[in-house]
Amino acid sequence: MLKSVSKPEIKTLPPGPKSKSIIEKDQELIMQSFARWYPFVAKRGYGVWLEDPDGNKYLDFNSGIGVNNTGHAHPKVIEAIKRQAELLLHYSLTDFLYETPVQLAEKLVKITPGTFPKKVxxxxxxxxxxxxxxxVARGHFKGSRPYIIAFSxxxxxxxxxxxxxxxxxPVQRKGFSPLVPNVVHVPYPYCYRCPFRQKYPDCNMWCVDFIEEWVLKKYVPPEExxxxxxxxxxxxxxYIVPPPDFFKRLKKLADKYGILLIDDEVQAGIGRTGKWFAIEHWGVEPDLIAIxxxxxxxxxxxxxxxxxxIMDLPPGTHASTFGGNPVSCAAAIATLEVIEQERLLENAQKVGEHAMKRLNEMKEEIPSIGDVRGKGLMIGVELVKPDGSPNPELLKNTLDIAFKSGLLVIGSGLSTIRIAPPLVITREEMDVGLEILKASLKKALEQT
Ligand SMILES: Cc1ncc(COP(=O)(O)O)c(C=O)c1O
Incomplete structure (x- = not known):
């Protein structure tokens, strides 16, 4: 017998009256510095599902922006939070000690790439x-290396x-200068729209050589x-995926000059791409990993x-009152256990591959899909105009129609649909979401 698959249910066109009253107060009382895609008000979550205050039920392709990887309200995570909350809510790791951060650190040093000794x-x-x-990077070199290279x-x-x-x-920086000095940006390896107008692999990874030839040899002393x-x-x-040899080449360059690699796994880490940390897909071991x-x-x-x-900042140089909060650490330990016990890395990989296949089929059918890319459950679908340029209006309309049809999905970059559901999503649930997405895109194309 076929297992029935749950579906979104839209009873009142969102935002309904109860949502609207929250939206009004939010606009009046909360600084509107966010750029929200559509007015979704969340009331309750379970697994891959969310409900709004008007009783509508939605399928979640956002995971609260890469956060609810174990699904909403996972019972084991809730249980761990309750247990710890009854014991101790807070006592500042900066000045005192307690056990959960140490237990979590034991796990983190094991699951992060590299078998060398680590600290958290x-x-x-x-x-x-x-x-x-x-x-940590600047402090480790005691101020002798003030520069950081990052990617535009x-x-x-x-x-x-x-x-x-x-x-x-630009809007993220506009009006906030001067920022921290000595940060130099180089182009990100975005092969679909190569900043150097080259083609991979014929480019021979010019984006890495560029750093050496045009930054380190021209104006930024590598020893700084x-x-x-x-x-x-x-x-x-x-949701841009660098080419296969990019990070190996970057690591070689960094090693040549004794430069550290800071891997920002804030969005791509904790199983999102089918591995604990996305950099594992490239087989590179960074010096520092941000989570x-x-x-x-x-x-x-x-x-x-x-x-x-490298994690050698001396006493008094860095600290945080809430960092390592016991309840958050208990939730994190339970999160990592759930990912292991429920084999969510494998699930992310399997369901992700299935989604990529279906999206590539959609790409054949719908010319406005310019590129499908991703790893595991971190998938981008770039929408384009007939001349191949980005199509932000089509993106906005597609997401809006999807929202009104019960699928919560947002964009990233100029015109990319970002698919990042909880890692517990089944293949059948993914299919439900992809059908809504396809219908929404088709409808948006009629209107845009
Ligand atoms: C890669 C990456 N780094 C850092 C951040 C900042 O994280 P937060 O919003 O928790 O400060 C984000 C947030 O989206 C991110 O995606």
Whole structure:
């Protein structure tokens, strides 16, 4: 007998009256510095499903932006949170000690790439993990290497240090200069729209040679560069997957000059791409790894994991009152256990491959799909105009129609649909979402 698959249910066209009253208050009371795609109000979540206050049920392709990797309200995560909350809510790891951060660190040093000894520093968000990475990298060299190289097209967060590395949309920086100095940007390896107008593999990875030839040999002394910071897959920039040999070549360049590699796994890490960390797809072991989002299934927690000899900031130089909060750490331990026990890395890989196949079939049928790319359950579908240029209007309309049809999915970059459902999604649920997405895109094409 065929197992019946749950479907979205839209009873009241969203936003319904209860959602609308929250939206009105939100606009009045909360600073509107976010760019929301559509007015979805979340009330309850379970597995890959979400409900709004008007009783509509949606399929989730967002995971709260790469966070709810174990699905919404996973019972084992909830249980761990309850148990820890009854024991101890907070006591500041900065000044005292408790057990959960140590237990979590034992796991993190095992699952992060590299068998060398490592240490962990806890934060509360992705941006803070990047701030920590900048300080650890510069601090390790005691100020003798003030430069950081980052990629234009990348996103690393919005606090002033992280923002200084971020370069995916001008609006993110507009009006906030001066930022942290000595950050140099080089083009991200975006082969579909190569910034150097070259074709892979004929380009022979000019994007890496460019760093040496036009940055390190022209104006940035390599012995003054502390680190190269990168996203293994550019998240906010458009779900861009670098070519197969890119990171090996980058590592070779970094090693030649004693430069550290900072791997920003905030969005791509914790199983999202079918491996614990996306950089594993390229077989490179970074010196520092920034983590947040999916690590605690929705409780605020971030971490910087790095080589022990590099994680050497002396006492008094860096700390965080809430970093390593016991409840967040308990949620993170349960999250990692659920990912292992439920074989979610394998599921992300299997369901991701299935989705990529179906999306590539869609691409054959719909010429407005210019590119389908991704790894595991981090998949981008770039929408284009007939002349091949990005089509942001089509993206906006498609996402809006999908929302009104019960599929929550957002965009990234200029015109890319970003597919990042909870890692517990089944193949059947993925098919339900992809059907809605296809119908939404077709409808949007009629209107755009
Ligand atoms: C790759 C990457 N780094 C850093 C951040 C910043 O994380 P947070 O919003 O938790 O500060 C994000 C957020 O989207 C991200 O995708």
């Amino acid at each position: 520093f806890y934060t509360n968000s992705g941006a803070e993990s990047i701030e920590a990475a900048i300080k 097209g990348s996103f690393h967060g919005r606090t002033m240090g992280a923002l200084s590395l971020t370069a995916s949309k 560069v502390a680190a190269i910071a990168f996203e293994p897959i550019a998240g906010e920039g458009g 947040a989002k999916g690590i605690a299934s929705g409780l605020p927690l971030g971490a910087l994991v790095g080589k022990r000899e």
